[in-house]
Amino acid sequence: MNRPTQAPPPTVSPEELFNVVCGAASQNPAQVQASTTRLKELLEIPGAYDLLHEIAATKTVALQVRQQAIIQFKNAATGHWRSRK
Numbered sequence: 001m002n003r004p005t006q007a008p009p010p011t012v013s014p015e016e017l018f019n020v021v022c023g024a025a026s027q028n029p030a031q032v033q034a035s036t037t038r039l040k041e042l043l044e045i046p047g048a049y050d051l052l053h054e055i056a057a058t059k060t061v062a063l064q065v066r067q068q069a070i071i072q073f074k075n076a077a078t079g080h081w082r083s084r085k
Helices: 012-026 029-042 049-059 063-081
Strands: none
Touching: 012 029, 012 049, 012 063, 049 063
């Protein structure tokens, strides 16, 4: 019997997530809006929170980008794990 093969779950590209966080930290409103939309999509994929943590913990990354990664992690995590009473 042939069992149907399942496609592997999607993964987050570290480079893409880094670029999206950089865009969210930008001063360009159009770039911020596009990055925010894409970031919401990426945060649904397993592994995204780990990568946000890595970006925030990397001291060679610009402070503005690290802060943006921390803010996005906090906002997404509290909304994701908040009680739904």
